[in-house]
Amino acid sequence: MSEPSLKSVQCSSPAGLHRVAYKEWGDPLNPKVLVCVHGVTRVGDDFDHLARALCGEYRVVCPDVVGRGRSERLRDPAHYVIPQYVSDMVTLIARVTAPGEAREVHWFGTSMGGLIGMVLASLEGTPISRMVLNDIGPVLDQAALQRIGEYIGQDIRFPSFEAGAEYVKAVSMSFGPHTEEEWFKLSSDVLRRQDDGQWVRHYDLGLAQPFKAITPERAAGDEAALWAAWDAIRCPTLLVRGEHSDLLSRETAAEMTRRGPKPRLVEIQGVGHAPTFIQANQIAIAREFLIG
Incomplete structure (x- = not known):
């Protein structure tokens, strides 16, 4: 099957149920399932190229993390945090892996999706048996997190799709060189037209609330917890870094190769944060590690 099905699963937060x-x-x-999870302001559509390339070997599942894309918004934005996302992914994996059947679950996580995968893979009894982390690690810079919070919380509206696409391209140049067709896809996946004709980004602006609440003490605690999670991971892992990434430093990537699952490290030239894996050479990296 070369085209996807659109589905949903009901999950819960302390504030209620959401889809x-x-x-x-x-x-x-x-029986082989690949779960692909996107970055903080992106959507599951990001993985269309990768999924199409791998769906002969896998059942590929690409969620919109709650608060983004086609998924519902949380009633309380304070729950837009990694533990909530991990809980949702446990529910999703339970849905797509039938009871009583031996299923193999692999994970591909970009940025935030990688953090979710790290935490889930560190848990006792985790369903994840192989993992790709795309340009993310346990070290989180507080200034960078606050900057992200300010960016994603801005209520920006565009008079046309073209204006919105220019904005998406401008703030996404760290993705590296792409064709105009690829930029169109990257933009159209995350822009939505409102009833008044204006175009907006696809997510709940409340996503910014937890970022703005981060203190230096909280950031230090979160980083320590992520390193502890990393050290608990045992599944084979591939760590991908964009050559010019400002979120995963060379020093952090090198330290990650010495600890935890001791992953193989691949650096993609000419790219910052984060490689999009929509181009053939990047897809080949994932295929070689996941399938061989």
Whole structure:
């Protein structure tokens, strides 16, 4: 099956129930499942190229993390945090892995999706048996997090799709060189037209609230917890870094190769944060590690 099905699963937060939407590619009976999870302001559509390339070997599941894209918004924005996302992914994996069947779950996580994968893979009894982390690690810079919070919390509206696409391209140049067709796809996935004709970004502006609440003490505690999670991971792991990444430093990546799952490290030239894995040479890196 070369085209995806659109599905959803009901999840819960302390504030109530919410629906998480996901795309499912490939044979729904395939016992090998690949879960692909996007970055903080992106969507599951980011993985269309990767999923199409791998859905012959996997059942590929690409969720919109709650608060983004086709998924519902949380009633309390304070719950837009990694533990909530991990809980939602546990529910999603339970939905897509039938009871009583031996299923193999692999994970591909970009940025925030990688953090979710790190925490989930560190838990006793984790379903994840192989993982790709795309340009993310346990070290989180507080200034960078606050900057992200300010950026994603801005209520920016565009008079046309073209204006919105120019904005998306301008703030996403660290993704590296892409064709105009690829930039169109990257933009159209995250822009939505409102009833008044204006175009907006696809997510709940409340995503910014937890970022703005970060203190130096909280940042230090979160970093320590992420290193502890990293050290608990045992599954084979591939760590991908963009050559010019400002979120995953060379020093952090090198330290990650010495600890925890001791991953193989691949650096993609000419790219910052984060490689998009929509181009053939990047897809080949994922395929070689996941499938061989």
